[in-house]
Amino acid sequence: MKNLTHTLLELEDWCSDGSVCDFCFGLNKASYQIKTRSQITNKILANDFICENCKVRFENDELSKCSRCGRLRIQSDIEYLTNKVVCRCVKRNENPEEKELPNLPHERESMSAFYERQINSLQEQLTETEEALEIEREEVVKFQEKSEEWGKRQKQELLDRIKQLEAENGNYKEEVKRLKTQLEQLTSQHTAQIEVKENKRWPWLKLRK
Numbered sequence: 001m002k003n004l005t006h007t008l009l010e011l012e013d014w015c016s017d018g019s020v021c022d023f024c025f026g027l028n029k030a031s032y033q034i035k036t037r038s039q040i041t042n043k044i045l046a047n048d049f050i051c052e053n054c055k056v057r058f059e060n061d062e063l064s065k066c067s068r069c070g071r072l073r074i075q076s077d078i079e080y081l082t083n084k085v086v087c088r089c090v091k092r093n094e095n096p097e098e099k100e101l102p103n104l105p106h107e108r109e110s111m112s113a114f115y116e117r118q119i120n121s122l123q124e125q126l127t128e129t130e131e132a133l134e135i136e137r138e139e140v141v142k143f144q145e146k147s148e149e150w151g152k153r154q155k156q157e158l159l160d161r162i163k164q165l166e167a168e169n170g171n172y173k174e175e176v177k178r179l180k181t182q183l184e185q186l187t188s189q190h191t192a193q194i195e196v197k198e199n200k201r202w203p204w205l206k207l208r209k
């Protein structure tokens, strides 16, 4: 009897009036109902009320269950005088080993069982979508971190390159200056040499000038 389906149904305000949570101490207002059905026979095994807080615990799979039948533990399972936990399966003298007969194909599923099945499959889809979204969100964050890091590195590389070019440019300017001076020196030396030579070879040229 452990193949159970729990269906969470939201209570309308008018019908949650007066219903208190079955899962915690105190008289917390119930906002939901949990229907527990056998997956094999489709029979309802429990119909409990649950508050907002305990609903979160239920969704996180934190509510304890009976090891015999799989029902969720409720406060009234604890016997007031002895403080002992006695599940409904014991109170009702259910035999957990008893073979259950599945629904025959011609037996029509009840409307509420049908809707519970729909709700559960939608809930499953929603959970899957939320998980997929969460994974995608993490990927986006990772990508952003990576591109930020990449951008920083890229920027640093550019700055380094600029610095290097500036240094090279500085050196280059120095070199050009040095070369220009050298060139000027060479040019004036050369001119002087030519003048000397020409004066020696053709002294009359000087006269014609």
Ligand SMILES: [Zn+2]
Binding pocket: 021, 022, 023, 024, 028, 050, 051, 052, 053, 054, 055
């Ligand atoms: Zn509660």
Ligand SMILES: [Zn+2]
Binding pocket: 066, 067, 068, 069, 070, 071, 087, 088, 089, 090
């Ligand atoms: Zn039980």
